[in-house]
Amino acid sequence: MRYNRVTPEIVERLRRIVGDGYVITSPGDLERYGIDEIEERYRRPPEVVVKPRTPEEIAAIMKLANEYRIPVTPRGAGTGLSGGAVPIHGGIVVSLERMNEILEIDVDNMMVTVEPGVVLADMMRAVEAKGLFYPVDVSTLESCHVGGNVAENAGGARAVKYGVTGHWVYGLEIVTPTGKIVRLGGKRIKDVTGYNLVQLVVGSEGTLGIVTKITFRLTIKPKCVLDLLVPFDTLDNAVAQVNKLFREEHGLAAIEFMDDLSIRAAERYCNTVLPHDDCEAHLLIQVDGMKEGEVWRAAERVYHAVVEGGAKEVFVADNRITREKLWRARRNIAEALKALNNYISVEDIVVPRSRIPEMARRLRELSRAHDIEVPLYGHIGDGNLHPTPVSGDRDEETWVRDLEAFLVDMFKAVRELGGNITAEHGIGFKRVKYLPLALDEVEIELMKAIKRAWDPNGILNPGKAVPLGP
């Protein structure tokens, strides 16, 4: 499959579809649309950026792109971590930034319908104002778009209790790769009529359609939330507590983990100090519920369990100020590591929870063997870790070579322990070459067949999620 270049004639036709002001061709502006939150070396500017306002405009863009065989890359806020929004083959970037309206908050059905360009935190605040709650707590909630959350099936800290984005997606409107507008699912809690295409599109990384409307299910907001910060002398000790806690407690909304390297980077970056920052591991445990007394009793049980398990101390945040202090550090680790190193690679592995101690040991061995420092943090309650190899003072060429060797070894170890290579950031094109390590051959063939059926010309976000060359 060969792609064509975007010609002045095509730009002209795009202008007619979306209007003069919403087509970008100046090189400086195109640069900005050439990267998301992955490493800078992956930057590939598109040939043109369009900012449609309606699904009909997007449908027209897709038809045009099929006619001329131009690759199309959909883009939300550009906060993705696997290069899903990077137009690796050039072509057209469809930026959904103008489609940012909250269309309906349906209190009776506890559903919200939004356009893809709505910022996650804005949607959360809007539904909370109506007494409802959207619980998926993505680290970049103040900047990421919900469309990107759906495309990547974003997870985040509270997935332990509330599940990932897909868990809450009940209806979608998408523009298919060939330019048809279709509604999938709806405000129906149960519906087995046909294949579950909603959940096929969720997490398809913008390769099967461009999402133009989303209906999320909502829940009620827990009235009481407590966060406990628990430092442990050793990593093994900390991870051993996690499995125990799950067997004993029901209301755990999050169990996050930060090692000493991560916590110190976050302290420097956020200009703050956390207690016992010399400890090898910190757990951040969130307990929530509807009744204050019950939540405190649950927290008390957690307290006794972790103290028995060797916790150095247990700190607690029960108000916005202290909670913010704890979570700000946790949320800013990736940014901190980025700011403090020349190059980093935020990884996103997942293993069955019982294998976490073994995985942590393997990571330490690999770190030593490859002489790469690997700060480790993540959503330990889900078995989802973000080991983040950092370059130190390596130059780019050496770094890319050393990192590659490290990643292959790490992914092999992950697979041996029954885990996988990405839990919530996605394959994108950053990890597409590792798919044969991660999935069965038959599974990859099925994925390719689906992609071909939906997108015969292979023009929608090519080179992502499925190893299908242009």
Added chain:
Amino acid sequence: MRIVVLVKYVPDTDEIKIDPATGTMVREGIPGIINPLDLYAVEEALRLREDYGGETLALSMGPLAAEGALRETLSMGVDRAVLLTDRRFAGSDTWATARALSMAVRHLGDFDLVLCGERATDGETGQVGPEVGAMLGIPVVTYVSRIEEVCPVEGGAGQIRCERLTEEGYQLVETALPALLTVVKEINEPRLPTFRGKLAARRAEIQHLTADDLGLPSGETGLQGSPTRVVKVFYPSLARDTEMVYEPPERAVERILAFLEEHSLT
């Protein structure tokens, strides 16, 4: 050393709303929290106790719910908490508040230091601390960013040396004890409450004092005892005039330098 920390219970919000009819803050329906800037005063008191021994006491004035702010200080490690609570205190301005607080400080016995946050995040006046100091007739040092040395003497006649933050830099101040200090964020990093501390604080008894306990005459409390009259409350309009410079770096730098000079900002 005996240290009294003054804390305030404030609405837990970033956006203060003003009732246009009465000109007072809308507090209904907004959960409360300890004034975040008071945490620095609490932390400093705890550190001084660690270094010099003695007792720390947190004092607040407010409705019963203000116990929440005091319990936060107890969970951090403060020894004792006292709440001034009385219908007669309702509607107090900074003067009436300072009067009640200063009488309570005296009522509670000898002390070496009174510590306060820089200001409260709701009223934003920064007046109560210094007013309490004035009413107690003790030295007041505002905007303290570091306590260098304390030489407490039995009977309250020691000395303290501290650094205060000014617009030009730092000022080193030495004064006699007892004294009142208001502290700024730069002074420390407030500790997180421990779970054990929280549990104990939830069960701790908080001493209540009323206007009668302090012997305050009826005309000198609350709205009646407040000389402040709110004439009008309005939001100042924030006007930003942005000038973007689109030039190659060298020329852009020149343009920006010229702009700064023109506006006397160099």
